[in-house]
Amino acid sequence: MVRKTITMLSQLAIIHVFYFAGVGLAHILSLPVPGSIVGLVLLLLSLFAGIVKLEWIEKAGGWLLAELLLFFVxxxxxxxxxxxxxxxxxxxxxxxxxxxxxxxxxxxxxxxxxxxxxxxxxxxxx
Amino acid sequence: MTTALIILIGTIVTYVIYRASKVVYKKWPMPFFHPLLLCPLILIGIIQLAHLQPSDYALSSSLWTHMLGPATVAFAIPIYKHAPLLRKNIMIILTSIAAGTLVAISSSLLLSLVMRFNGDLLISLLPRSITTPIAIEVSKTIGGLPTLTTVFVIVTGVTGGIIGPYVIRLMALKSPVARGLALGMGAHGVGTNKAMEYGEQEGTFSTIGMIMAAGMTLIWGGLLIPSLLQITIL
The missing domain is CATH 1.20.5 (Single alpha-helices involved in coiled-coils or other helix-helix interfaces)
Structure with missing residues (x-):
């Protein structure tokens, strides 16, 4: 349980790094695109480049996508x-x-x- | 009460009611019990009965709203996993989403004219098929009210999540690409959530559909919508 929570939180943290990088980049370059989309592109590029391994983010990412409706509530x-x-x-x-x-x-x-x-x-x- | 405590309570209460709504919907899968309808309705009931301020609730639940950002980033995962599949179907994706965004904008515009909507209401309705943060951008560009657009995006999501399966059955959509693109184009994240219930391929096509729809609507927002509005309103 504790192990699972730690895995989840650290994976969430990695995704957050990309989110905040995206928000920052969109702001600095005053892009007409939301930071979260920029973050998506950054994460995608990092996955393709092998900088980030799928296993590092798959658990938390799966949770975020599965509970998406909650975030609209x-x-x-x-x-x-x-x-x-x-x-x-x-x-x-x-x-x-x-x-x-x-x-x-x-x-x-x-x-x-x-x-x-x-x-x-x-x-x-x- | 300190802000931290308010957020703790709001986060837990929202989560518990959301979970309960999901259980109810699983047991009785009727449109009225859709989690994005049932859960907010219960919360609105509680807020009204307890005479709470909507802005206090917004603050208390801000952790969940915040998660929309990282969740959008997480959509990179299914895209990465299914990159070859997407590459193989790129022409289908581009053509279908181009058609979808055009239909989304023009049908909203035509129906608005039929129902004699005008001004802010009409303009705020145009970008409602796409994901909230970009819809807000487009709404600003074309002179709508971003807050009103947000409401319409949510209503579109709930509606699309509910009618999506009916459209798929009625139109006999058999391929994962058609099912996924229809859901992602028509109902952004909520549709994509539904698409993932059909399967991972459907979810991936829906994700890419949602992103492409947002991108193309951004372009239409700058090029097409202003001239369309000029023709129809003036």
Whole structure:
């Protein structure tokens, strides 16, 4: 248990190093991209370059990705600050988002599925 | 109460209710019990009943909000593990996400016009399909309200996480690439979370879809959206 916790915390620390490096770099170079995305790119490059081994971060990384919804919870509760949305127009807005999200997913999935099948038919087997 | 104590309590309470919501959703997998719907609703109930300030709760749960940053960094792991798979499908990915981002922006715009939305509301809606930090950037660029955009991003995530499986069934999406890209494009991190339940390949395509969607929307935000707005509003 103690061993597991230490592994988890030290792996989290490594990921944080990349996160803060990304935030710092984005700030210094005033990039139009969030620091977390810069951190992602830095970590990816380090993995490819062999500077960071997958085993060093895999446990904590897996946890972060598995519990992603938890990290959205406070923002979702933040809707409380927009009580004015809880009216007729708010309902309409949710409806708009529902329809639009449906169309977006359908269009994206449809395009990908069609291209995928064409590629397979074209003889480029997996 | 000291800030440290407030954060300790907020972190634990949020975690416990989140875990409980996940158990409930696993037992009764109905849309209304989606963890990102049920858990915030319970917390909002508690905040209202105990007459707490929303800003106090935001502070108390800030550790979890902070984790969104490192979690985004951690998306490098599935990309790294499946790099050959991504390289092999790069054309499918680029084409599908280009289509997806265009549909996301234009459908939001058209539906807004149909529903007679305008001004801040309309503009803040346009970048809602993508991950929060970048959506905020795009919202600023095109003159929307970042806070309003954040709310719309969350609503999009919850909605997409719920309807995603229905879209996959309805459109008969069989390949991991189509399933993953649809979820990542339509519902950013929340969709990607769902995609990982389908499998590791789906999760990887969803991750890359989410990142590409954010990147392309950044480009559209600078080039396409301003002219679209000019045509439709003026």
């Amino acid at each position: 406070p923002s979702a509760v933040g809707i409380l600050n927009y009580k004015e949305i809880l009216n007729w127009q708010g309902l309409e807005t949710v409806l708009l988002i529902l329809i639009s999200t449906f169309i977006v997913m359908a269009a994206t999935g449809f395009t990908a599925e069609k291209l995928y099948r064409r590629k397979r038919k074209g003889g480029h087997t997996q």
